[in-house]
Amino acid sequence: MIYDFESTAKLAEHKIIRTKGKLSKNRDHGRKKSDNIDKLIEKITLLFPDHKRADKFLARIRKEKQRYIREQLLVIEKALEDKDSETITEALEYCIGNKTLQCQ
Numbered sequence: 001m002i003y004d005f006e007s008t009a010k011l012a013e014h015k016i017i018r019t020k021g022k023l024s025k026n027r028d029h030g031r032k033k034s035d036n037i038d039k040l041i042e043k044i045t046l047l048f049p050d051h052k053r054a055d056k057f058l059a060r061i062r063k064e065k066q067r068y069i070r071e072q073l074l075v076i077e078k079a080l081e082d083k084d085s086e087t088i089t090e091a092l093e094y095c096i097g098n099k100t101l102q103c104q
Contacts, residue, residue, distance in 0.1 A: 037062070040073050047077065048092060049085040057096055 002012040041058050048054030058076075062069045080088055094100070 037069055037073070040070070040077075044073055044077050044080070047080045047088070049089050050092065053096065054092060057092060 001010055002014075003010055041055070041062065045051050045054045045058060058073070061072055065072055079091075083091075
């Protein structure tokens with residue numbers, strides 16, 4: 001196991017391979033995740049009445065919160081469920097006006 005020295009958060013875990021010359025690799029490390037994030041952003045952008053402003057807002061979140069973008073997008077998607085377009089527009093305007101980038 002590999003831990004962050006300061007936060008003590010677990011960063012990675014690999015099995016110890018006893019066979020000489022074998023590589024222990026997490027297959028997830030080699031995956032290209034940006035394509036999936038792009039698709040998720042496209043999907044969520046369509047939930048907003050103003051697609052253009054929503055796309056800019058989500059792009060800003062992606063730029064400033066890269067490490068947690070997937071979690072942020074999923075929270076936004078859940079928050080928009082069953083909301084009317086007026087409420088969604090007001091929420092977007094509030095977030096843009098107050099420079100709110102963190103979803104809770």
